[in-house]
Amino acid sequence: VKVLVLHGPNLNRLGKRETGVYGKVTLDEINERLVHKGKEWGLHVSFAQSNMEGELIDYIHKADGEFDYIIFNPGAYTHYSYALRDAIASVDVPVFEVHLSNIHAREPFRHTSVTAPVCHGQIAGFGPLSYELALAAIHGLTEGEAD
Numbered sequence: 225v226k227v228l229v230l231h232g233p234n235l236n237r238l239g240k241r242e243t244g245v246y247g248k249v250t251l252d253e254i255n256e257r258l259v260h261k262g263k264e265w266g267l268h269v270s271f272a273q274s275n276m277e278g279e280l281i282d283y284i285h286k287a288d289g290e291f292d293y294i295i296f297n298p299g300a301y302t303h304y305s306y307a308l309r310d311a312i313a314s315v316d317v318p319v320f321e322v323h324l325s326n327i328h329a330r331e332p333f334r335h336t337s338v339t340a341p342v343c344h345g346q347i348a349g350f351g352p353l354s355y356e357l358a359l360a361a362i363h364g365l366t367e368g369e370a371d
């Protein structure tokens with residue numbers, strides 16, 4: 225089972241960025257933890273990060289046929305990118321939307337996710353654990369499947 229973990233804009237700044245909201249864990253640390261969990265669960269985990277909408281769209285398109293699942297944190301694009309929403313809808317790969325923060329408890333503009341309706345589900349509010357919970361869901365859904 226192959227999983228692409230896709231990080232959107234500004235997530236490369238994790239650990240330095242608004243630490244009161246997002247915590248001090250860096251993106252590399254999040255990824256390392258997912259690799260570790262992936263090994264435990266027999267999932268192949270790959271990573272990509274981009275600050276550009278078009279590049280994220282390309283990653284999603286390229287994942288079709290390459291990956292079985294995508295764990296995606298679209299960052300602020302979550303709230304307004306119809307192009308990313310359409311990209312997700314255009315592929316056969318199930319996308320699990322994740323957010324570190326509980327977007328529903330923050331500013332009103334963050335309460336809307338235009339991407340979540342075309343995703344398999346959404347996990348928000350558990351910090352770095354949000355990603356791990358998404359991976360745990362994939363593990364639960366695919367247990368017993370080869371590779």
Ligand code: DQA
Pocket residue numbers: 233234235297298299300301302322323324325326327334
């Ligand atoms: C975020 C929430 C978004 O509202 C914000 O723009 C981000 C990070 C999160 O992981 O909590 O960049 O996606």
